[in-house]
Amino acid sequence: MISRLLRRTHMYLALFLTPWVLMYTLSTIAMNHHGFFRELYGDGPPAFEKENELIWNGSFSDGASRGARARAILASAGLEGAFGIEKGEPGKLVILRQDPVHPRRMTYTQADGRLVIEKQIFRTNAFLEGMHRRRGFHHDYLADDGWAVTVDLFVAAMVFWGLSGLWMWWEMKATRKWGVVAALGGLALFAFFLVTL
């Protein structure tokens, strides 16, 4: 009964999390071969290209923080979501909207109310790396908290897959001998790197 439950959970959890496994795997390959992408695209992140420029007519409450101002601008532009604020010139507010597919940079100039919206050129490796690094409950948006929950689920699933896999292996007596060889081989290689690197 326990064995059957473990097998089914192992499998259905893996099927459900297949997109996350793929994303983390492909992004790790991209990060491991950073040099290749640097040669392909050059140093630095992808460039931004202007998407829109307008006069922003909204207003802020007195003493509003930079974060509150950024949230108001994002909401009015229909681009609500996780963001960061770049250190910029005085009188300018530079918002980096962390959209996973199309990150945007929004520069608001207080003096004339001008708002320039720029979209980052899409690059597969940057997209994958951004998704890989996205985590935590520090943003104010529900969607980001939801994503952080899936990241936690994935972490728990990895540990569960490892432990339930060991259980299932031990139940198959015919595979024990070669299983021990495989496990010890991997462990020895890992220990070697622990000592030497």
Place this chain on the structure above:
Amino acid sequence: MSWPQLNRRLHLYLALSLLPWFLVYGFSSLFFAHPSAGQRLYNDGVPTWTLRFERPFNDPAPDGGGGALKALGKKIMETCGLEGSFGAYRHSPTQVNVYVYTFWKSTEVKYFLDRKLLRVEDRRFRWDQFLTGMHARGGFDQDGFLDDLWAVLVDVVCLGFLTWITTGIIMWWQVKHTRMWGWAALGAGAGLFSAFLTWL
């Protein structure tokens, strides 16, 4: 050995071989997702960094990053008698930092350009940083053979994940009575992931 059996054995033995990497990536992700957990474990007043020594140094720093900055980092390491994997970055217009790391030990050299001074500091050992350091280690940017070999293994682990997906899907498909719920799980996961790409 039949094809389905070969598929099962590949799934199993590959997992057993790569289990240490699999568990390290799993447990370390916890500290990436919840960095405060690591902070709480070591909230004992012991300073993170300890000064090893300071010494004068005067070498111009390149304006850009990349290879020139890395060459300066290497020279700073030689001057300080440090060895190992390293990286260099410009912390501020008047400061270049070089970090030297192994799985067990991390050292940082701060080069204060205006004061013509090198300060070498050692980081205290922490298990959370040990795990996250191992998780983040990879790439073929270092000069050492073993660093390259570790990066090759990172690729092997990635290929392992792709193989587990493939062999896992084949195993699922062979158990006919699980197909319906399997499709439901696969579809729900793909749907949720796609939705996050729109919501985030």
